[in-house]
Amino acid sequence: MSIAVIGAGNAGTALAADMALRGLDVTLVKTSRAGNEAHFAFLRDNGGAVTVTENGASRRAVIPSLSRDVSDVRGKDVVIICTRTDFHEDLIRRMAPYLCEGQILLFVPGYLSTAYVLKHISAKVIVAEAQSAFIDCRIARPGEVRVGFRNVRNPIGVFPSGSRQAALPILDRLGFPFTCCGSVMEAALHNPNMIVHPVGALMSLPWVEKTGGDYCMYHEVFTPSVWRMLEALDREKLAVLAALGLPPLSYVDACKFRNTLDETADGKAVFFRYAAMPTRAKGPLSAEDRYLTEDVPQGLVLLESLGQHLGVATPVCTALIELASAALGRNLRPTGRTLEWLGKENVARIIREGW
Numbered sequence: 001m002s003i004a005v006i007g008a009g010n011a012g013t014a015l016a017a018d019m020a021l022r023g024l025d026v027t028l029v030k031t032s033r034a035g036n037e038a039h040f041a042f043l044r045d046n047g048g049a050v051t052v053t054e055n056g057a058s059r060r061a062v063i064p065s066l067s068r069d070v071s072d073v074r075g076k077d078v079v080i081i082c083t084r085t086d087f088h089e090d091l092i093r094r095m096a097p098y099l100c101e102g103q104i105l106l107f108v109p110g111y112l113s114t115a116y117v118l119k120h121i122s123a124k125v126i127v128a129e130a131q132s133a134f135i136d137c138r139i140a141r142p143g144e145v146r147v148g149f150r151n152v153r154n155p156i157g158v159f160p161s162g163s164r165q166a167a168l169p170i171l172d173r174l175g176f177p178f179t180c181c182g183s184v185m186e187a188a189l190h191n192p193n194m195i196v197h198p199v200g201a202l203m204s205l206p207w208v209e210k211t212g213g214d215y216c217m218y219h220e221v222f223t224p225s226v227w228r229m230l231e232a233l234d235r236e237k238l239a240v241l242a243a244l245g246l247p248p249l250s251y252v253d254a255c256k257f258r259n260t261l262d263e264t265a266d267g268k269a270v271f272f273r274y275a276a277m278p279t280r281a282k283g284p285l286s287a288e289d290r291y292l293t294e295d296v297p298q299g300l301v302l303l304e305s306l307g308q309h310l311g312v313a314t315p316v317c318t319a320l321i322e323l324a325s326a327a328l329g330r331n332l333r334p335t336g337r338t339l340e341w342l343g344k345e346n347v348a349r350i351i352r353e354g355w
Contacts, residue, residue, distance in 0.1 A: 004029055004073045006091065007082035008040050011108060014137040014145045017050045022175050027065040027072055028121035031083065031091060040066070053140070054147035056311060074098040076169060080106045081113075081134075084290060085298045086335070088113040089120070096121045101331060104167055106156070107127055108133055111298045114159045114187040114277055114350055115342035126163045128156045129187040130257060134176045138281045144168055148279030151258045153177050157184035160353045185208025185350055186246050189237060190254045193291075194299030198320050199230045201284045201291035205327060213285035218275040229316070236314045243310040244351065296324040337354035 001024065005016040008030035016028040028048075030040050043050060048063035065072075073079045073095050083091060088107070099105075101124045107113045110129030117127050136149040154176050158164045170177055181187055200217045201208075203226045207215050222230070230251070238248040249257075252267030259270050283290055284291040300317050307314035325332045339347050 001025065001077045001170070002075065003027070003078045003080065003174070004076040005080045005082060006031060006070070006073070006095075008043070009036050009082065010138050010145070011133045011135065012082035013039070013081060013139060014052070014135045014147060014325060015108070016063045017052050017173060018135065020048075020061045020063045021052070023061060024158040025065075026063055027067055027076070028083075029067045029070060029072055030048050031068070031070055031094070032085060032087075034060060036139065039139050039142040046143060049143065051144040052147060054143060070094045071098045073103075075100075076103065078104045078174065080108060080174075082108050084294050085109070085111045085113065086121050086294050089116045092116045092120050096123075099123045099125055101125065104128060104170060106171065107128065109191045109193070110184065110188055111194075111302060111337060112184065112342060112347070112350070113190055114184045115346040118346040118349060119343050126167050127159045128155045128167060128171065129159075129184040130154055130221070131181075131187050131190045131254065132192055136279075146279070148277060148281070149259075149274065151177070152261050153179050155187060155190065155257065155259055156255075157181050157187035159184045159350060162353075174278065182246060183350070185244060186208060186241070189241055189246070189303070190249065191299060192251065192255060193295045194303065195230060195234050195237065195251045197284075197291035197295040198300055201289065201295075202231070202320065202323055202327065204284065205287055208284055208286060208289075214282065215284075216280050216281045216282050217284060217291070220274060222272070223321065232316045233320065235237075236307065236312070236317050239312045240303060240306050240314070243312050244306075248268060292324045292328060293332075296321055297332040297336035299337075301333055301338060302342075305336075305338040305340075306317060309344075333334075 004027045006029050010030055016026045019026050021168045050061050052059050104126045108130045109132050114127045134154050137145050137147045140146045149189045158167050200221045204217045204221045233253040242248045252271050256267040256270045300321050304314050304317050
């Protein structure tokens with residue numbers, strides 16, 4: 001089985017290295033000249049060697065192939081997309097000529113990027129969307145990835161739904177503990193970043209700017225009042241899920257499912273244990289961090305647009321979009337994932353076939 005991992009940042013490098021350690025045929029593809037250039041140069045100059053540090057121990061992985069050419073997705077059994085979600089549509093356009101029927105595109109995570117596949121790719125590929133990254137990690141320095149946490153379960157949605165039986169045995173060979181949720185729509189709305197990042201980042205801005213980014217949001221910001229804001233936003237997401245006929249799973253229960261096998265654990269307690277881990281990376285580093293520049297237009301704008309279409313009120317979501325736009329000095333909606341931009345017919349097809 002051959003795999004292409006698109007995106008040579010934190011998640012992409014960690015996944016490629018993790019699979020390489022298990023002997024899988026992996027090509028790591030860097031599609032831009034922005035970000036992590038020194039890291040990718042180190043990999044190139046050292047034959048794909050990368051150090052994976054986890055739980056105080058280090059292992060040396062060798063990623064079999066490195067590339068800057070998106071055409072290297074051609075012929076791969078699985079293409080894993082680990083770039084920022086605001087780059088997905090352009091990336092899908094660029095990949096389209098090289099994809100063929102039966103290939104699996106796995107978005108980690110997706111925010112309903114399946115709609116862009118339907119919009120731009122004519123080949124009958126299989127699409128899977130993950131709720132979140134499988135490995136929580138950071139590039140510590142060029143050539144070294146430090147792993148802070150691994151999900152014990154990785155829920156994914158598969159489109160079209162009739163392809164689940166064919167796709168899951170292939171995806172299971174990647175070595176991550178997958179479970180199947182009802183649809184890619186369900187996976188998209190359970191992307192935890194949509195709920196936790198905008199609330200946490202907006203409430204952190206004074207400290208982020210005061211400290212110059214020497215700040216860990218997960219350790220500091222989720223006081224009782226901020227947590228009530230998060231729960232209010234989550235209730236709006238639950239209402240949208242219910243209107244779509246999807247199980248109304250809360251943020252903390254979705255977190256619990258991904259993070260622990262202990263069915264008796266309290267979901268909120270699971271989140272706060274995760275948040276308090278000493279391996280949590282610093283961030284957001286500035287107001288321009290992806291916590292706002294990605295997760296507001298790609299996540300909250302999607303939630304607001306779905307709410308408007310379904311007749312579900314989302315006042316907290318709308319307020320957060322307005323506040324983030326004010327803080328950044330620009331309207332975040334024009335670059336966001338509205339149903340109009342995704343294509344209402346594409347979204348309707350996803351809902352019809354995915355559940």
